[in-house]
Amino acid sequence: xxxxxxxxxxxxxxxxxxxALKTACxxxxxxxxxxxxxxxxxxxxxxxxxxxxxxxxxxxxTLYRAGAKFDALYAVRSGFFKTxxxxxxxxxxxxxxxxxxxxxxxxxxxxxxxxxxxIALEDGEICTIPYSHLERLxxxxxxxxxxxxxxxxxxxxxxxxxxxxxxxMRADERLAAFLLNLSQRLNARGYSALEFHLRMxxxxxxxxxxxxLETVSRLFSKFQAxxxxxxxxxxxxxxxxxxxxxxxxxxxx
Amino acid sequence: xxxxxxxxxxxxxxxxxxxALKTACxxxxxxxxxxxxxxxxxxxxxxxxxxxxxxxxxxxxTLYRAGAKFDALYAVRSGFFKTxxxxxxxxxxxxxxxxxxxxxxxxxxxxxxxxxxxIALEDGEICTIPYSHLERLxxxxxxxxxxxxxxxxxxxxxxxxxxxxxxxMRADERLAAFLLNLSQRLNARGYSALEFHLRMxxxxxxxxxxxxLETVSRLFSKFQAxxxxxxxxxxxxxxxxxxxxxxxxxxxx
DNA sequence: CGACCGGTTGAACGTCGTCAACTACGGTGG
DNA sequence: CCACCGTAGTTGACGACGTTCAACCGGTCG
Numbered sequence: 001x002x003x004x005x006x007x008x009x010x011x012x013x014x015x016x017x018x019x020a021l022k023t024a025c026x027x028x029x030x031x032x033x034x035x036x037x038x039x040x041x042x043x044x045x046x047x048x049x050x051x052x053x054x055x056x057x058x059x060x061x062t063l064y065r066a067g068a069k070f071d072a073l074y075a076v077r078s079g080f081f082k083t084x085x086x087x088x089x090x091x092x093x094x095x096x097x098x099x100x101x102x103x104x105x106x107x108x109x110x111x112x113x114x115x116x117x118x119i120a121l122e123d124g125e126i127c128t129i130p131y132s133h134l135e136r137l138x139x140x141x142x143x144x145x146x147x148x149x150x151x152x153x154x155x156x157x158x159x160x161x162x163x164x165x166x167x168x169m170r171a172d173e174r175l176a177a178f179l180l181n182l183s184q185r186l187n188a189r190g191y192s193a194l195e196f197h198l199r200m201x202x203x204x205x206x207x208x209x210x211x212x213l214e215t216v217s218r219l220f221s222k223f224q225a226x227x228x229x230x231x232x233x234x235x236x237x238x239x240x241x242x243x244x245x246x247x248x249x250x251x252x253x
Numbered sequence: 254x255x256x257x258x259x260x261x262x263x264x265x266x267x268x269x270x271x272x273a274l275k276t277a278c279x280x281x282x283x284x285x286x287x288x289x290x291x292x293x294x295x296x297x298x299x300x301x302x303x304x305x306x307x308x309x310x311x312x313x314x315t316l317y318r319a320g321a322k323f324d325a326l327y328a329v330r331s332g333f334f335k336t337x338x339x340x341x342x343x344x345x346x347x348x349x350x351x352x353x354x355x356x357x358x359x360x361x362x363x364x365x366x367x368x369x370x371x372i373a374l375e376d377g378e379i380c381t382i383p384y385s386h387l388e389r390l391x392x393x394x395x396x397x398x399x400x401x402x403x404x405x406x407x408x409x410x411x412x413x414x415x416x417x418x419x420x421x422m423r424a425d426e427r428l429a430a431f432l433l434n435l436s437q438r439l440n441a442r443g444y445s446a447l448e449f450h451l452r453m454x455x456x457x458x459x460x461x462x463x464x465x466l467e468t469v470s471r472l473f474s475k476f477q478a479x480x481x482x483x484x485x486x487x488x489x490x491x492x493x494x495x496x497x498x499x500x501x502x503x504x505x506x
Numbered sequence: 507c508g509a510c511c512g513g514t515t516g517a518a519c520g521t522c523g524t525c526a527a528c529t530a531c532g533g534t535g536g
Numbered sequence: 537c538c539a540c541c542g543t544a545g546t547t548g549a550c551g552a553c554g555t556t557c558a559a560c561c562g563g564t565c566g
Contacts, residue, residue, distance in 0.1 A: 085413050088502050093420040095413050107413060109406035115413060135399060139392050146388060152405045153362035159412035160338050160348050160360060160368060166419035167346040167463035171522070202545065210420035212523055217546055233531080233545070249341050424554065455513065465555060470514055486513070486563090 030077060030101045043141050053128045063104060063118035063126065070108025072130045076100050079124010080199040083107075084207070085116045094208040096158070097121075097182075097200060100189055103129075103151050121199040166210045174209040175219045176247040179229070183238055194241075198234040283330060283354045296394050306381045316357060316371035316379065323361025325383045329353050332377015333452040336360075337460070338369045347461040349411070350374075350435075350453060353442055356382075356404050374452040419463045427462040428472045429500040432482070436491055447494075451487040 107115040138145035187193035202213040230237040360368040391398035440446035455466040483490040
């Protein structure tokens with residue numbers, strides 16, 4: 001964790017000052033997908049204690065690094081993040097991309113230190129959720145506990161899906177699955193399901209999908225040639241969602 | 254979930270009868286690695302409320318299936334399990350192998366239904382942990398809550414490792430990593446780190462590692478030819494752990 | 507005993523990685 | 537403003553690694 005962040009954490013976690021800087025969850029437009037989902041209005045009020053502190057991040061900023069002490073989770077308010085793990089020999093693997101409403105940092109709980117790096121791929125804002133507060137409040141608000149368990153479990157399920165992707169699917173199936181997943185998540189956030197700008201490079205896509213950037217590039221071209229998508233650098237337009245689904249699910253071999 | 258199991262759950266979860274059938278966690282020799290690890294003796298006593306119910310399973314039995322209603326976690330007391338996810342088109346992926354002291358079923362929390370199948374690869378015993386009890390007791394025993402979070406987080410970290418494996422490593426590196434991981438986990442449970450019997454088939458290893466059974470078989474032969482291991486069907490003897498570590502970590506290319 | 511399942515091994519093939527050249531884009535500084 | 541550089545992306549040729557298909561072996565169970 002970088003120095004400013006630790007400082008900021010300290011500043012806002014101990015004596016509960018202020019109201020201006022605090023992001024009242026009750027008013028947050030991400031309530032449905034972020035941590036407090038499923039709470040009654042009364043319970044959401046109690047969340048003020050959780051001291052969600054908003055913080056701006058710039059493209060390239062690191063939320064936390066593997067090995068850094070774990071003391072907080074991060075809820076993405078806006079922006080786009082990647083998480084990645086690195087092997088001793090330097091090879092690394094992107095383990096996920098996160099967007100608004102998703103929670104980062106749960107890997108750190110097990111060992112009190114983070115297991116991966118979380119890096120912003122564009123400017124954005126995050127809410128810092130000190131883990132000790134979450135623990136305390138979970139005891140008082142059972143539905144928060146339940147919801148947090150669901151969030152962690154969802155991450156486990158998501159990773160199961162990625163294992164399936166990496167373990168049994170071919171390169172074109174992986175990329176189709178990736179595009180469909182992005183499309184669905186963007187759509188759930190009110191963006192177009194058919195047109196969007198990729199926030200990550202071909203290399204990052206490749207790392208996530210277990211293939212080389214050249215293969216990603218070639219597949220984009222192939223999909224375009226087949227009329228499935230239109231691509232121009234980071235801009236993507238899904239022209240034939242059903243066709244992509246067929247590649248993903250069926251793949252006539 | 255199969256019918257008998259649901260019946261058994263119902264039988265033991267509602268009125269807390271008996272002491273004979275209940276597996277007192279306080280006396281369980283897995284205390285260090287299973288759920289209650291990190292609790293004070295007093296707190297462990299409270300765990301009686303959790304109603305860990307022991308149940309025997311036979312090779313081939315299914316603990317739960319994808320889609321089945323989720324209502325309990327399972328702690329492995331003995332035996333060996335695999336979990337797997339299945340795609341609509343029938344292809345499947347082994348997502349993990351579980352042994353004594355490990356917890357199964359956390360994938361079910363997110364949607365109140367299981368996301369994968371859990372299947373016994375040998376006879377064993379499991380403790381059923383009704384999730385509702387765990388939720389209730391977590392509120393009364395903060396260190397149980399904390400420990401459960403750690404268990405879930407550890408699963409996330411483990412899956413990160415598998416993603417690294419599948420995404421960036423070559424077949425021989427994967428198999429070396431797999432053998433070293435097995436060795437280390439068996440050793441932590443008091444078994445030999447150097448000699449063991451595989452409980453799974455070549456196909457299951459291959460599915461887990463994202464390769465075909467023939468490749469697994471060929472690599473076993475190659476490792477044997479290089480003096481790294483001795484294999485005879487399911488029996489494995491690690492002859493040169495350092496050599497395996499070099500393949501796994503360094504891989505002079 | 508025969509059938510079946512799990513495992514091993516060989517040969518041919520194909521997908522994807524490697525290496526390399528080239529293009530496009532964006533930011534910086536003269 | 538344009539020239540320049542570095543980074544990101546595209547495309548081709550070639551080769552390696554792992555898959556596919558197939559034959560064969562050994563143990564186990566009906």
